[in-house]
Amino acid sequence: MVMDKHVCPYGVKSKWLLERAGYVVDDHWLTTREETDAFKRRHDVKTTPQTFIGGKRIGGYDDLRGFLGKPLPADGSTSYRPVLAVFGVALALALSLSIALFGSPLTLRTAEWFVTFSMAMLAMLKLQDVETFSSMFVGYDLLARRAVPYAYAYPYLEALAAILMAGHLLPWISIPVALFIGTVGAASVFYAVYVQKREIKCACVGGSGNVPLGFVSLTENLAMIGMALWMLGRMAL
Incomplete structure (x- = not known):
């Protein structure tokens, strides 16, 4: 037409x-x-x-x-493309900034930016449709099941922690937030996947993705915990 x-x-x-x-x-x-x-x-x-x-x-x-031998993925098929896109772009941004500011791609700030940029982009994907995200999240998160408002607040908390930690701003806010949501998230994913042996979709890339709950979501939460502990250690020095 x-x-x-x-x-x-x-x-x-x-x-x-x-x-x-x-x-x-x-x-x-x-x-x-x-x-x-x-x-x-x-x-x-x-x-x-x-x-x-x-x-x-x-x-x-x-x-x-x-x-022509180029079939589209079937509806509902598993795809890690959104996750790979987030991590790939976050890494490229972190390397670019490190080279521009420090003259080297391999710096501690590169690692910090990679984690925080990844968190920020994952939060952005969730914020595109908070209603759908919250419905998926309540399905496996231990705290969200008991307090539904937490499922709506989670993307905002993740974005807040990511933005503050990227610039080393207000660590007395960013560290507790990242440590709390990361710990609850890691425990929830571990229980759902490795204890209950459930096969469900992960809400880590928002409601539009079809990524299985498991390694990716667990990595996201462990990275938040690691970043929070790293910044806490820096403050203690």
Whole structure:
């Protein structure tokens, strides 16, 4: 569909996929709603675009990807991509700042920034949809089950601790917050996964992700505990 106020993104992407695979594309635009509806009736399909190769209908965008050997992940399939994106970007930012400020990528501040930036981005993902996050979180967090407001407060507390610790600000607030939510979180994940042997989704990347509860969430909480203890040790020196 190509109209004055709408260009079908899947049509553009289908054409690109075909050309990338070496096909010469004869692109037929559907420029009105009537033309589009008539096309669907004629070919007994529910969506556009539709790809035809050698006179044979391949199907819509998803079908084309499968035909070309590039199928999309099935709905509900496990994906660690959000977690890898968070950790990868956090590490790159930490290294970049360390090089800019200290002339070296390998500094103690690099490690601190990596942890705090990761915490901040994970909190941001949760804050996109606090309602969905809280529903997932209550499913396994020991404190949130008994005090539901804690599930709503958790993303804000994580973001607060991350921001303050990144700049070594107000440690009398950031250290207790990170230590508390990290300890409760680690205990909850350990109990749910390793004691109860439950297989549930982790709320660590917010409600939109499909990451299994386990190592990732436990690592997030242990990192918060470690960062809090590290900063506490710095204050004691």
